[in-house]
Structures are given as C-alpha cells and as structure tokens.
Amino acid sequence: EPGYAAWLGRERLTDSARLALKATWGQALHVAEDDPHIETAAAELADGLTKLMGERPARIRASDGAPCIVLGTFGGSAKAAAAFHAAERAAVGDEGYRVRVREDGGRITIAGATGRGVLYGVFRLLRMIGTGAALAGADLCENPANELRMINQWDNADGSVERGYAGRSIFYRDGEIVRDLSRIRDYARLLASVGVNAIAINNVNVHRPETLFMTERCLPRIARIADVFGAYGIRLFLSVNYAAPIEIGGLSAADPLDPEVRAWWRAKTEEIYRSMPDFGGYLVKADSEFRPGPFTYGRDHADGANMLAEALQPFGGLVIWRCFVYNCKQDWRDRKTDRARAAFDHFTPLDGRFRDNVVLQVKNGPMDFQVREPVSPLFGAMAHTNLAIEFQATQEYTGQQRHLCYLVPQWKEALDFDTRARGAGSTVKRVVDRSLFGTRHGGFAAVSNIGDDANWTGHLLAQANLYGFGRLAWDPELSAEGIAEEWTRLTFGADDLVVRTVRAMLLDSWSIYESYTAPLGVGWMVKPNHHYGPDVDGYEYSMWGTYHFADRDGIGVDRTAATGTGYARQYREPNASQYESLERTPDELLLFFHHVPYTYRLKSGKTVIQHIYDSRFEGAERAEALLDSWTRLERRVDDGRYAQVKARLEEQAVHAKEWRDVLNAYFWRKSGIPDTRGRVIY
C-alpha cells in the first residue's frame, strides 16, 4: 500500500553504497545476549539491512574478528562493553546509546546501558544509512533530552477517533479491542524508530465502554497490546474516567478524600499491574468539557491527582493530569471571563501540592491548539510541579490533514519561548526536560494523527508531523529544517529535486495555512463542532469562550490588564509588559492580545484590514503554488504516493480560496472598508 511503510520504507541502496557498507561490517550481526529489547533491535537491524542491501545478514554469537556489527548492552555483551572506556560507558543513560564505526572499517558497535538504548541506536544507524550520512569514523553518544515521549491516542471503543482525520481506529472496532495486532505492531515500530516511549491508547474523554477497559474482561486484551508496545520500549497508559469507582466499582461517589474511593483505586491499580507489570499509569481529563472530576466533591485537582498517584506509586506508575480545565458553559456576554486564563488560574495555586509521580500535561497554548497562540504561561509558573507539554499532531485546527501543515516550526517556537522563570534562558524546553526547576518527571506528549488509512495519516505528508514529534521529543535542539529534510530523505529517497521541493513545501506550509485562515493571532473562525472550514461567527456568541470580538470598528480580544481580561499579566516580565503593550506585541499575536480598529497600522505599515485582505490573497496563491511544486515531482515519486498527495493539494488549493473569499467578504461588509486593490467581493 503506498505510504504504509512511511519513513521505514528503506529503498535498496546503490551498488557502490552497498559495496562500501559491506566492507565495513561484512554481512554479520553479532548478538550475544538474551534480552527482549535486544531481540527487537536485532530483528529491526536485520530487516532494515535486508531491505537496504538486498540480502539478509547472518546472525552470529561469537566472532573471530571478522567484520560485523556488534550490538549489545554494556552489562550483557563483553564485545559491546570492550568497545568503550568506562567513562564512555558512564555517559550513556538508561535509554541512551553509543554508535561507533571504526575508522579503518571492519566493525560497527551499537551499545547501550539497556536493550532499549540499543534499539534506539539501531534505528539511528539505519537512519544514517538511509539518509546517506557518512559512516566511517562516526562516533555518537546520545541520550534523550526528555524522559516522557508520549503519544495520546484519542481512540474510542466503537472504532471512531476523536479529531481523527485518517480513518478509523487501529485499536478498536465495534466496541471490541482488535484481535489482529499486526497493525499495532507496525505502529509501535514507527513510534520506537523516532524514540517515542509511552502511549495512552484511549481517548481522554472516557465513557462507559472505555471505562470497562479496566475490568477483568478487557484487561487480558489490553495486556496483549501492552506486550506489543513493550517489545519496542513503549509503556502503555490508559486514559481513565474519574468517576470509574461509581461507573464500574459500584460506589456512590468518587470523592478523592473518601477512604473507600481511595481503596477502590488502590485495588484496581494493583489488579492492572498484575496483568501488566510495565503499565505506565493513568492519563486524566477531569472537570473539563463535561467530564467528571474532583470539583463535584468540592475538592481540587491536587486532591484528585494525588489519590491516583498514591495508588500508582508502589508500582512506579505515573498520573498524567491534563490542565485543559476551563468553564465551557460560560456566558458570552461576560467579557471579563477569559478562557485563556483558566489553566493558570486553576493550577498555579496548587504548585507544590502534587505528589512526585504526578505530571501535569499542559497544552502548548492557553486556548486550544489554534493555528497561532502564545505559549501557555503555566510553563513559567509551576517550579515545584512536574510538567509535560502537549502538542496536537492531529490537525484539528490546522487543516485536518486535508491541508498541508507541518507543525514542527510551531512546536519549536513554543519550546524556545523564554518564560524568564529563572532569568533569561528559562525556555519551555528546559522546563519540561526538568533541567530548569530540577523536577522529577516531565516531557512531551502529542495527540496522535494516525488511523487505519493505508498511509496512516490520510495526507501522506502529515507523516512528517508524527516523525517530527518523536525526533523533537528526543532532541528539542534539532531544527525544523533538519527534521523536514531527514524525513523527506527517509520517505522519498535521495533525489535532490524531491528533497529540496518537499522540504520547502513542509517548511512553508504553516505560514501558508495561517495566512489564509487566521492571520494576526485571531482564532476560532472555523465551523463549530467539526472545526473544518471558515465560519466567521460560528463561535462568537457561544458558551465555549472562543471569541474574536469583530464589530464594525475593529477586531481582537483585549487581554491586557489595563483594560482587558488581564491574561497578559500571567506572564513574567518582560513578557508581560511586552504583551500588555500594543506597540510591542508582535504582529502575529496582535489580535490575541489586543482589540484594535481596522485602521490600526501594523509594524509593516499596513492597516489591519488591508493585512487581513492581502494575507488571504497571498495565502491562497501560495497554496496553489504548493500544488505546482508537487506536480514537478511527477514520476520522481512513485505513482501511488504521488497521486495521494496531489489529490490533497488540489483540495487545499480550492479550499484556500473559499477561506479567502468567505472571510474577506465578511470583513469588508463588517468594516465597510474596501480592499485598496479592489479584489474583495462584497
């Protein structure tokens, strides 16, 4: 199936490349220990090399010094250990690895402290070969920057996927957990190949069918899935229903301070660990969008999370507690209530009260995965709490995998944002990698963008987001450009025109999408519920707290402390003053922080209204240019994948014009100010 192999397709190398490689390692893999992750690593390496070289390597347990690839842990393989000095070995953490290619050829060593580390080293070596990197003399030592590199599936037991744009669930069908786990295994490979080490396999909105996953009837099947992921070093988590003690436990309440409720969670957790000793823990959405939570009992989120943490603690499990908590029944006439403030207002008073094994999972922005948002101020405000950042790989508000939108540049901006919590350099990436505050746990999570579509992500190029998430979680210093190029080479091969074209398409795509949908930081002009396509006022007078406040004079949400909701004051200085100031707020976030007249002049010298028009015209043209770029690759990319991408880009080019026309017509009518260039239809 075109696209199924994703970035692990591994085309046969050229003859000269194969000859050179063969000289370096013969055709033999030296594996001398029995360990499940080493087994996975050896099998992956053998399969990968078979594809690249066209012949299967021999597996050996002893070697006479002939060329080979040695893989093993320092503790389990004398050969792997002997390749490195004590200090070199000591530099390798739990999931890290070393890869050394002898300058004079004849030996490649992939070693780690654990089998998981070796597995990551294997994927690294295959990536080097796949991208044509020079091997001779290579000497790498890598440890992941982040402890938690997690995927959140939003899959439901009935087989639907909340905000899924790539088909149905690969985990569930018609209320049942699937029996054939081969597709899940292939998914585990993809994830492990980019370093993902945790997955929550059901939607954060947990209803009765998924609550039942914690019962005796379902646990054996969940445990089979855990084994599949476990072989790839990925720990399985479940999203849990806060009201589970009532729904499946027969209790009358779920009060976190009630001893009976606590005992129920302890017993349930023990039962889960009996069937899955490596179980990761619970992911929880509580008191949010109609899901139950501790507020019902007059308790706060620390009480709620700590109860679960106590139950998980004896087994080393984690509670991942989401901070997406706000009042979704807000009165739109109340202009002082600001949803953007909610997470900060709810959680900062609780800093320091969460147990050690609780991690708060915070969306990158304060609202909800809009095309552009400022960074959530929570990251700079919880020095005594474990924090993880949550990204949305599934493109709910960014084109739903019908439009191209490579999100790594957006994520990079969030990670590089300086919270100033400990002076300059207190970036978000240093909060979640734990180095800034010295917290115990932390990391990255992403809402997955895959489903049972043959190519996983619907839009083939959306695979780059899944790939990029994993790579960035491992190493946030990687550049968006570098990741795009790496993904393109692994996916499409070395053809220079293909690499340059796809890389450029990916890198332009977020800015293109933003320019025809939501320039200047205005959000929510989408159709309600499904969130696809333009709708100017769809959310304007609703309870969800999602406004742009466009009227005949101006547009934008005043979030200053002086005259608005005060959200800007949730940042530390100098960020707070910058956002408070109309002049100093960057144009791309202007309407997120300020309400301005249409005639307000941007830093570019243009008025807001003219920018709104121009940006959408340019964006629609650039969307069309994406299609042109791709058509130049015909016959350089295989027909199946070529056609898939072309069809999506055609839809995008047409739909971008709809965005342009609907929104521009709206703004002309609303403002009464015509486009100076006369292009907008009234």
Ligand code: BDP
């Ligand atoms: C919103 C989605 C909704 C999710 C929610 C969440 O529209 O489907 O359940 O976020 O993150 O973006 O919990």
